[in-house]
Amino acid sequence: QTEFETILVEVSDGIATLTLNRPKALNALNLQVLEDVTAAAEAADADDDIRVIVLTGQDRAFAAGADIKEMSTLDFSVAYRRNWFAGWNRLTAVSKPIITAVNGFALGGGCELAMMGDILIASEKAKFGQPEINLGVLPGMGGSQRLTRAVGKAKAMDLCLTGRMMDAEEAERAGLVARVVPHDELAATAREIAETIAAKSLIAAGMVKEAVNAAFETTLEQGLRYERRLFHSSLATADQSEGMAAFIEKRDPHFTDS
Numbered sequence: 001q002t003e004f005e006t007i008l009v010e011v012s013d014g015i016a017t018l019t020l021n022r023p024k025a026l027n028a029l030n031l032q033v034l035e036d037v038t039a040a041a042e043a044a045d046a047d048d049d050i051r052v053i054v055l056t057g058q059d060r061a062f063a064a065g066a067d068i069k070e071m072s073t074l075d076f077s078v079a080y081r082r083n084w085f086a087g088w089n090r091l092t093a094v095s096k097p098i099i100t101a102v103n104g105f106a107l108g109g110g111c112e113l114a115m116m117g118d119i120l121i122a123s124e125k126a127k128f129g130q131p132e133i134n135l136g137v138l139p140g141m142g143g144s145q146r147l148t149r150a151v152g153k154a155k156a157m158d159l160c161l162t163g164r165m166m167d168a169e170e171a172e173r174a175g176l177v178a179r180v181v182p183h184d185e186l187a188a189t190a191r192e193i194a195e196t197i198a199a200k201s202l203i204a205a206g207m208v209k210e211a212v213n214a215a216f217e218t219t220l221e222q223g224l225r226y227e228r229r230l231f232h233s234s235l236a237t238a239d240q241s242e243g244m245a246a247f248i249e250k251r252d253p254h255f256t257d258s
């Protein structure tokens with residue numbers, strides 16, 4: 001298994017757990033983290049033995065943002081020419097479900113990274129925010145877009161303009177977070193959700209992900225047609241035959257991703 005400089009990767013029972021591992025910098029996201037997370041996620045996506053990815057932090061932080069020390073000397077021409085941080089799009093191109101388990105600070109790029117996953121769960125100690133305005137800049141990895149889609153204009157403006165933090169309970173109320181759990185149950189809950197999804201058909205799970213994501217890209221009519229066509233396609237899978245037969249025969253399905 002590949003070793004990474006800034007993340008730990010653990011694979012078991014079809015679940016790849018990626019843990020951000022720059023605790024001294026509160027897991028600040030530099031270019032190496034970008035490279036490591038996206039490479040590990042792509043490797044997991046390509047590995048037939050892996051069905052679900054969990055991305056989490058450690059200690060006090062999920063990630064306290066893009067690395068301010070790295071960014072402080074970055075200038076416009078370099079950022080523009082290199083399309084700085086556009087590489088994070090590689091993570092959102094991953095087809096397998098990604099659970100982001102937020103254990104602590106998820107600020108700036110950290111909040112944006114958490115939102116790149118498919119199911120966001122949080123410990124009671126999680127803190128979310130887009131504090132870029134305090135640095136004289138603005139969100140740059142999706143904060144103004146994904147956060148607004150997740151929580152609406154009112155709270156997105158509030159968070160991005162004031163730079164304040166919101167706790168896990170507020171984040172759940174606002175619709176950013178799927179579930180809040182006690183801090184010491186976060187990893188187990190992420191695992192439980194991952195195991196539940198890992199038992200499904202990978203094809204059906206991939207289609208769910210595509211269909212829900214389409215809701216953010218299309219009109220309602222286009223999205224409904226897309227969903228319906230995906231449903232029609234699912235009828236061509238062995239997993240559909242198996243899933244429905246298992247229901248009728250009152251037994252557990254055995255999916256083969258085919």
Ligand code: CO8
Nearest residue numbers: 024025026028064065066067068069085108109131140141
């Ligand atoms: N970058 C670099 N280092 C950081 C970061 C960061 N984002 N956050 C924390 N650290 C470091 C600190 O410098 C400190 O290091 P050292 O011990 O060497 O001084 C260490 O982590 C511990 O941090 P603190 O001492 O500050 O810990 P506190 O408990 O006092 O405070 C906070 C915790 C509140 C989380 C505080 O660290 C903080 O405010 N951090 C910065 C949060 C922030 O502003 N994040 C947004 C960054 S900008 C961003 O994310 C833009 C993304 C888009 C880029 C896309 C470009 C296209």
